[in-house]
Amino acid sequence: MFPPRSVVLERLAYTLTAPALALAPNLSPDGLANLALLLPGVVGAGNMIHAATSRTPGSGQRIIRSLPFTLAAGVDLAAVWTAGYGPLQTDILLAGGWALLCSALAPLSRTGRRGHRPAAVTQLPVVSAAPALAAALPALAEPVKVPLHPEDGAPLYTRSARALWERAGLPGGTLLVKAIPHPDTKRDLTILLRSKDPGRPIRSLSAADVAAAFAVFEGEVVLAPVEQQKDGRQGGPGWIQAHITPDATARRTKAPTLEERWADKVAGPKGGAPGTELVARTRDEERGVTFYRGRMADETEVPQIDLAKVCRGLGIPADDSCQFLITDGHEFLISVFDTPPLSQMFPATRELLTPDVKGMYVCGYTTTGQPVKNMIYQHDKNAARHGLILGVSRSGKTQFFAIDMAAMSLAGQVVWLGTVRKDEKTSTLGRYIDRQGSSALWMARSLRAARALCDIRAEMPWSHDGQPHDYKPGDPRCPFRQLNVFGDEFMTCTKDEEYGEFIQTIADDLTVTGLKYGIGFNPAGQSPFAHDGFSSGMKANLRQNSRAVVFNMGNPSSTRKAVEGTMENAHDVPTIPTRYSQQEGSVIERAMRGEADPENGVSTGGVAVIVLDNGRAVLMRSLFADFDTDLAKIFPDEVVRLTDHEIEELDKRDLWFDWNEPERPGEFHPVPDDGNDEGSRRRGGGGGKPGGGKPGRKRSEEVVSARQALEAIKTLVP
Numbered sequence: 001m002f003p004p005r006s007v008v009l010e011r012l013a014y015t016l017t018a019p020a021l022a023l024a025p026n027l028s029p030d031g032l033a034n035l036a037l038l039l040p041g042v043v044g045a046g047n048m049i050h051a052a053t054s055r056t057p058g059s060g061q062r063i064i065r066s067l068p069f070t071l072a073a074g075v076d077l078a079a080v081w082t083a084g085y086g087p088l089q090t091d092i093l094l095a096g097g098w099a100l101l102c103s104a105l106a107p108l109s110r111t112g113r114r115g116h117r118p119a120a121v122t123q124l125p126v127v128s129a130a131p132a133l134a135a136a137l138p139a140l141a142e143p144v145k146v147p148l149h150p151e152d153g154a155p156l157y158t159r160s161a162r163a164l165w166e167r168a169g170l171p172g173g174t175l176l177v178k179a180i181p182h183p184d185t186k187r188d189l190t191i192l193l194r195s196k197d198p199g200r201p202i203r204s205l206s207a208a209d210v211a212a213a214f215a216v217f218e219g220e221v222v223l224a225p226v227e228q229q230k231d232g233r234q235g236g237p238g239w240i241q242a243h244i245t246p247d248a249t250a251r252r253t254k255a256p257t258l259e260e261r262w263a264d265k266v267a268g269p270k271g272g273a274p275g276t277e278l279v280a281r282t283r284d285e286e287r288g289v290t291f292y293r294g295r296m297a298d299e300t301e302v303p304q305i306d307l308a309k310v311c312r313g314l315g316i317p318a319d320d321s322c323q324f325l326i327t328d329g330h331e332f333l334i335s336v337f338d339t340p341p342l343s344q345m346f347p348a349t350r351e352l353l354t355p356d357v358k359g360m361y362v363c364g365y366t367t368t369g370q371p372v373k374n375m376i377y378q379h380d381k382n383a384a385r386h387g388l389i390l391g392v393s394r395s396g397k398t399q400f401f402a403i404d405m406a407a408m409s410l411a412g413q414v415v416w417l418g419t420v421r422k423d424e425k426t427s428t429l430g431r432y433i434d435r436q437g438s439s440a441l442w443m444a445r446s447l448r449a450a451r452a453l454c455d456i457r458a459e460m461p462w463s464h465d466g467q468p469h470d471y472k473p474g475d476p477r478c479p480f481r482q483l484n485v486f487g488d489e490f491m492t493c494t495k496d497e498e499y500g501e502f503i504q505t506i507a508d509d510l511t512v513t514g515l516k517y518g519i520g521f522n523p524a525g526q527s528p529f530a531h532d533g534f535s536s537g538m539k540a541n542l543r544q545n546s547r548a549v550v551f552n553m554g555n556p557s558s559t560r561k562a563v564e565g566t567m568e569n570a571h572d573v574p575t576i577p578t579r580y581s582q583q584e585g586s587v588i589e590r591a592m593r594g595e596a597d598p599e600n601g602v603s604t605g606g607v608a609v610i611v612l613d614n615g616r617a618v619l620m621r622s623l624f625a626d627f628d629t630d631l632a633k634i635f636p637d638e639v640v641r642l643t644d645h646e647i648e649e650l651d652k653r654d655l656w657f658d659w660n661e662p663e664r665p666g667e668f669h670p671v672p673d674d675g676n677d678e679g680s681r682r683r684g685g686g687g688g689k690p691g692g693g694k695p696g697r698k699r700s701e702e703v704v705s706a707r708q709a710l711e712a713i714k715t716l717v718p
Contacts, residue, residue, distance in 0.1 A: 003107060011103040014068070021072060022095035025079035034076065041073020068102040157181060161191060168213035170196060172205025174240070185247040187216075192226065194239050201237035210242045220249045262294075265313035272309030275301060276332075287369065288338035296330040303332045305572075310334065321577055324367045324619065341367045342607050348623035348634050353407045359385075359473060361407040363400070363549075364608070364620035372610055372620040374547050376408050377473035377482060381545075383515040384471060384482050387522030388542045390562050391551025396606040397524050398425045400549060401486060402625035404522075405433055406634040414481050414640050416450070418443035419488040425627050426488065432635040434642065437659050440496040440503065443487055444668065445659040447506045449650055450485050450519050453642075454510075456649040457517040471518030480643055482518040485510070490523035491534075502668060504535070511541040522546075526553065528565045543567070549622075551608045552576050563609050563617050574619035576607055 024034040044066040051062035075098050079091040154162070161179035165171075174193040182188035191210075195202050207221040226239035252260050262278040265271055279293045292314075296303055307325050311318040321340040326333045352362040355376050363374040378385050387404065391397045402425075405415045415433040419426045422438035430436030435446065460479045462469050472478060487493065487507070494504040510521050523542070528534055534542075542548070548566035553559040556575045563573045590597060606624060609617050625634060642650075650656035665671055 007106045010106045014099040014102045014106075017072070018095040018099035021075055021098065022079065022085070022092045025076050026085060026091060034080075037076050038073055040069040041071075041076065044069025045073065064105060064108055067105065068098075071098055071101070154178075161189070164213055165191075168209070171209035171213060172202055173197065173200075174202055174205060182245070182248070185245075188245045188247045191242050191244065192239070193242065194234075199238065202240050205240060207242075210244065214244055216244055216246045217249075220244065220246045261314065266310055267297075272306040272311075272313055273303060273332075276303060276305075279331075287341075289341070289368075290336045292334040292336070294332055294334070299330045301330060303327055303330065305332060305334075307334070311336075324574065325572070326368075327572060335367055337367070341369075342604070342619070342621040344621070345606075345624045346621055348403050348406070348625045350406075350410065350634055352623060353403055353410055353634055355407055355411045357474070359411070362623070363403060363407075363610070364622040366618055366620050372618060374404065374407075374549075374610070376404075376411050376413065376484075377520075378515075378545060379473060381515075382470070382472050383545070384473070384484075384518050384520040386511060386515070386520050386542045386546040387484075387486075388528065388546050388548040388566060389522065389524040389551075390526060390528055390548070390553065390566075391524075391608070392526055392554050394605060395551035395553075396608065396622060397488070397551060398429075399606060399625055400551075400608070400622050401426075401488070401524070402429060402627070402631065403623045403634070405429060405484075405486070406625070406631075408482075408484050409433065409636050409640055412481055412640055414483045414642055415486065416446050416483070417486040417488065418446050418493075420492045428627055428631065432631060432639060434639060435659070439660070440493045440499045441663055442659045443490075443493050444499040444503050444506075445655070446485060447487075447503060447510060449655045450483060450514065450521075451506055451510055452650060452653055452655055453483060453519060453646060454513055454517040456646055457519075460645065470516045473518075478518075480518060480646060481640065482520065483642070484520045484522060486522045486524065488524045491525040491527055498663075499668065508535050508538045511538050515545060520545075528562055539565075547613070548611045549608050550611075551606075552578070552604050554578075559609065563611065566611055567615055567617065573617045574609055576604055576609065576619070579604060 021037060024031070024037055047066040048063050048070055051060075051066070075091075075094045078094060079086070082090060085091045158176070158179045162176045165174075165176040172193075173196045175196050176191055177194050178192040180190045180192075182190070193202070193205070205223070207223055208218045210221045210223070211218045222243045222245070224241050224243065226233075226235040226241050228235035252264075256264065258281055259278055262276075266273050267276045267278075268274065273294065275297055276294045277297050279295055280291075282291045282293070283289075284291070294303075305325060305327070307323055308318040311323055316323065316336055321343075322337045324335045324337075326335070346365050352371075355361045358379040359375050359377040360373040361376065362371045364372045366372055375385055377383065389397050389400055389404075401417070405417070408415055409432065417426060417429060417433060417436040419436075419438045420440065426436060426438065437443070437446070457468075457471070457480050459468055461467060462477050462479055464477050469478075471480075471482065473482065487503075490503075490507070494500045494507075496503070507521060507523065510519065514521060521542075523534075528539060528548075543566055548563075550559060550563045550566065553562045553576075555578065559576050560573045587597070606622050607619070608622055609619055611617050625631060647656055663669075
């Protein structure tokens with residue numbers, strides 16, 4: 001077999017160059033001939049270094065082709081360095097050896113060149129057949145196999161990944177375009193895949209296919225879509241990328257970041273806040289609180305958050321007294337305090353209780369330290385306000401009475417307070433307000449007088465035009481002051497055998513008609529439901545014209561139910577625990593040692609949920625009014641009372657007297673007919689209902705419908 005002609009010519013060139021390589025450095029070391037031999041050697045050496053350092057295909061062939069020039073430069077330098085032709089004619093021997101070595105490498109250099117391989121020749125068998133059969137035989141020859149990846153200069157890392165992918169049988173009918181290693185990891189990478197058939201989508205590829213190809217677990221592979229980029233890279237359903245992260249998954253399991261923990265433990269389908277993402281975590285060292293701000297990944301959805309479950313997912317003790325949630329649309333804020341923030345006291349002051357021009361005053365503070373405001377009248381409705389205060393005994397209702405009444409008194413309003421029975425705090429409040437009493441009879445008389453004031457004020461002329469007008473808060477031309485009637489333990493009074501029905505009926509009427517005459521009704525008790533004294537109409541008026549304040553109702557579920565009963569649309573209601581108590585140590589370990597649980601509870605008295613105008617329920621700590629000291633520091637110097645005209649009109653109706661005195665004959669109940677007309681006449685008119693009218697039978701027989709009840713009320717006031 002003869003070598004190719006190009007190899008023969010290359011060997012001839014080496015043979016002719018060898019004498020010049022031995023003579024030129026000895027005859028003229030600084031001549032042009034010697035320089036012409038050195039320059040190709042320098043270029044060849046540079047090409048060898050570049051080929052050795054780059055991992056591009058064909059680097060080996062480049063090194064073989066550059067080797068003769070580099071060796072020639074080495075032989076030339078050796079001849080220049082030795083004296084003469086060197087000992088034993090070394091220069092001539094080196095030149096001859098160079099020619100022999102390069103001649104031996106010539107075939108390798110020739111056959112390794114890309115693009116110069118001889119075309120494959122297919123030898124067909126010689127047959128003696130018809131011309132048509134001979135013409136059909138080339139079609140039966142085996143077709144040339146097209147490579148999966150035409151030579152694209154891919155680095156060794158990508159080519160290695162392609163080998164694994166092809167070994168797996170091209171899962172999903174895809175080709176591996178690129179493999180990108182992740183920094184600072186040993187095994188993590190991202191592979192870019194495209195459909196083997198151009199223009200066809202990738203349909204059947206799964207994470208398990210990728211995991212099997214690279215010998216990792218399925219949970220360590222994440223498939224993601226590929227978006228089109230400005231550099232011209234395609235995207236869409238015909239492309240997909242796979243993130244293979246065994247190292248990152250192992251680290252995430254052992255030491256996850258906060259974002260990773262949120263995604264794995266909180267935002268998952270079984271987490272405490274599914275479908276959410278963490279925006280930021282901030283710490284306020286001065287206040288001792290950590291804020292977790294998050295939002296829904298889909299802005300059209302509302303967060304459904306289980307606060308206790310979120311705390312467990314983040315490794316935070318699930319303690320209701322230190323963790324609080326605020327939602328606003330698709331965003332939310334979780335506040336985690338070091339100590340219960342509402343266990344501290346906020347003293348009431350005149351500065352905080354003095355209402356502004358819109359009738360708003362500070363009644364407490366939230367868990368985040370924000371002031372919470374209540375109103376003494378409805379500025380936007382040009383009307384007085386009602387009030388609703390709920391809570392069990394010792395929950396803080398009377399404390400709230402004090403700050404609410406102080407704010408009203410500081411604004412020049414009149415306050416009446418009626419309770420079921422006498423106690424220290426209500427008696428103390430009686431010294432700073434217009435009227436106060438402690439019995440169901442007293443409450444009935446106060447409500448009756450307030451109802452009569454509606455008629456009196458409807459006829460009181462205003463100074464600027466001499467005509468009566470509806471109440472306008474803050475208008476200096478108004479001839480009367482706003483009256484606020486408080487009824488403590490209202491539900492108990494409505495169940496009184498003697499006056500309960502009257503109290504409930506007239507209170508319903510007052511909540512409907514009182515606002516336009518500057519009269520607000522403020523019942524307080526332990527339930528806002530109809531079976532406990534609140535009719536549906538009364539509750540609707542209280543809800544629309546007040547900011548309901550609900551203290552501890554005995555347990556979190558009862559508190560939540562009471563708050564929802566005061567809201568038009570029930571939203572997320574904060575929880576008021578029975579006591580503030582932080583868990584100390586492990587309950588299991590104490591049980592194993594037989595130790596008692598620590599007694600570190602703090603009362604939640606004064607903590608309430610206030611329902612704001614937008615229907616949002618906010619947890620707050622109301623201001624503290626100290627009844628053990630003088631309350632004069634929060635009340636005005638003078639007690640605000642009714643006008644002389646109003647008192648005169650009430651006195652004409654025989655409704656203005658000492659309401660603590662026993663019931664007058666015929667005042668609320670008909671007097672039995674004993675045949676003595678003179679003796680049956682009672683102050684207040686007639687021997688029957690108060691305010692005149694025919695003597696009646698028992699109320700149970702007389703009033704059998706709502707219409708009859710309203711008619712009975714009208715006859716009470718002449």
